[in-house]
Amino acid sequence: MDADTIYALSSGAPPAAIAVVRVSGRHALAAAAALAGPLPPPRSAAVRTLRGSDGAPLDRALVLVFPGPNSATGEDLVELHLHGGRAVVAAVSAALADQPGLRQAEPGEFTRRALTNGRIDLHQAEGLADLLEAETEDQRRAALAASDGMLGETLAGWLRSLSGAAAMIEATIDYDEEADIAHDRVDAWRPVVAAVRDEMVALLAQPSVERLRDGLLVVLAGPPNAGKSSLFNALLGRDAAIVTPIAGTTRDVIEAHVVRSGIPYRLCDTAGLAEYTDDVVEQIGIDRARALSAQADVILWLGERATAPVGAVHVTAKADLAHEPGGDISVSTKSAGSIDRLWELLASHAREQLTLRSDVALRETQRDALRGVTDSLSNSLCEIEPLMSAEELRVARRLLGGLVGQDATEAMLDALFGRFCLGK
Ligand SMILES: Nc1nc2c(ncn2[C@@H]2O[C@H](COP(=O)(O)OP(=O)(O)OP(=O)(O)O)[C@@H](O)[C@H]2O)c(=O)[nH]1
Numbered sequence: 440m441d442a443d444t445i446y447a448l449s450s451g452a453p454p455a456a457i458a459v460v461r462v463s464g465r466h467a468l469a470a471a472a473a474l475a476g477p478l479p480p481p482r483s484a485a486v487r488t489l490r491g492s493d494g495a496p497l498d499r500a501l502v503l504v505f506p507g508p509n510s511a512t513g514e515d516l517v518e519l520h521l522h523g524g525r526a527v528v529a530a531v532s533a534a535l536a537d538q539p540g541l542r543q544a545e546p547g548e549f550t551r552r553a554l555t556n557g558r559i560d561l562h563q564a565e566g567l568a569d570l571l572e573a574e575t576e577d578q579r580r581a582a583l584a585a586s587d588g589m590l591g592e593t594l595a596g597w598l599r600s601l602s603g604a605a606a607m608i609e610a611t612i613d614y615d616e617e618a619d620i621a622h623d624r625v626d627a628w629r630p631v632v633a634a635v636r637d638e639m640v641a642l643l644a645q646p647s648v649e650r651l652r653d654g655l656l657v658v659l660a661g662p663p664n665a666g667k668s669s670l671f672n673a674l675l676g677r678d679a680a681i682v683t684p685i686a687g688t689t690r691d692v693i694e695a696h697v698v699r700s701g702i703p704y705r706l707c708d709t710a711g712l713a714e715y716t717d718d719v720v721e722q723i724g725i726d727r728a729r730a731l732s733a734q735a736d737v738i739l740w741l742g743e744r745a746t747a748p749v750g751a752v753h754v755t756a757k758a759d760l761a762h763e764p765g766g767d768i769s770v771s772t773k774s775a776g777s778i779d780r781l782w783e784l785l786a787s788h789a790r791e792q793l794t795l796r797s798d799v800a801l802r803e804t805q806r807d808a809l810r811g812v813t814d815s816l817s818n819s820l821c822e823i824e825p826l827m828s829a830e831e832l833r834v835a836r837r838l839l840g841g842l843v844g845q846d847a848t849e850a851m852l853d854a855l856f857g858r859f860c861l862g863k
């Protein structure tokens with residue numbers, strides 16, 4: 440158990456209607472009693488006058504006591520529900536700081552202690568971090584499932600099934616010599632492994648946590664002066680990129696993160712793809728535009744259809760200038776309706792590519808590991824020799840086991856808990 444007892448404001452920045460200050464650690468009860476007098480019984484709220492060391496009242500507060508180890512942090516934990524004024528929070532924090540063994544918590548330190556004390560697993564801690572950052576409904580749902588421990592349960596369930604399948608193969612290997620072993624028993628493990636692999640493949644087909652967070656990558660591309668930056672600005676509703684009649688105005692990638700109707704997007708304006716340039720800077724911009732287009736979920740191509748990258752949405756821009764239409768969609772910065780129609784088109788792409796159709800989502804690192812598991816499972820199913828199948832299954836179980844009981848390095852924990860706000 441950590442030596443220090445920590446405290447922090449766990450609710451939002453004051454002023455607010457109420458402010459919740461949490462104290463966790465072995466001195467938590469003594470510190471709370473020093474301010475509040477006799478504490479209420481565990482888990483029942485009571486109103487107490489909090490007093491400083493000189494006996495002067497600081498606030499009347501609701502006091503809640505959660506003795507360890509059955510608390511959120513696994514340690515003795517006290518919640519003080521104060522009036523949410525700045526001076527109240529400051530005075531109570533100062534009184535707590537004066538208590539022996541107490542110090543202000545680091546960001547995420549309450550959750551870190553919950554992890555250290557086995558109250559939550561790493562998947563839940565990561566889910567909590569995601570939940571606090573969630574901007575959209577899908578992100579919230581995936582993060583909540585992870586913080587509830589659903590991801591851990593899914594992985595553990597697969598591991599149990601594969602252990603069962605491994606036991607079945609090993610039984611057939613042991614009794615191989617006995618001629619009377621039924622043929623259906625020899626292959627009984629196969630449907631179990633196939634079912635687990637199919638569930639994993641279905642989960643891998645879902646967007647990752649990172650993709651749900653970053654949103655649909657939309658790249659505006661095309662020849663110089665096609666109207667890319669103007670369209671970028673019109674989509675954002677602000678002058679984010681410089682627009683001039685001079686070809687080659689945009690040199691670098693300009694990126695904006697937008698959430699629209701609950702859907703996240705990464706919109707990118709790029710340098711016009713000039714056929715020839717002797718300008719070094721422009722050439723670098725063009726290289727960057729090409730590289731980004733290669734990763735795009737949707738390319739909005741403002742140019743000739745003949746030169747459009749494969750799969751791009753062909754946009755006829757400057758539709759007010761009596762260009763012949765012919766594109767998949769016509770837009771003009773002078774028509775708000777056309778911009779709304781383009782947003783609708785982007786939303787339909789997002790719904791297709793970025794909707795979470797499962798309860799849980801995986802991070803990219805977890806996806807890499809799980810792909811290794813599905814490969815080994817497929818290999819085990821391809822083998823005819825039970826010994827070889829058993830070996831592949833062992834590899835799969837080891838990889839999956841690593842994912843279930845993911846051992847966190849100190850650096851990984853620092854990065855994770857650095858994402859938390861103070862008081863969480
Ligand atoms: N009439 C009209 N003019 C437009 C429209 N969109 C862009 N323009 C004009 O077209 C010119 C070029 O626009 P930009 O947005 O800078 O074009 P770009 O593709 O970003 O150009 P580069 O960054 O140089 O490659 C500017 O003079 C804009 O005002 C439009 O919908 N209608």
Ligand SMILES: [K+]
Pocket residue numbers: 663664682683684685686687688689
């Ligand atoms: K331009």
Ligand SMILES: [Mg+2]
Pocket residue numbers: 667668669680681688689708709710711
């Ligand atoms: Mg531009």
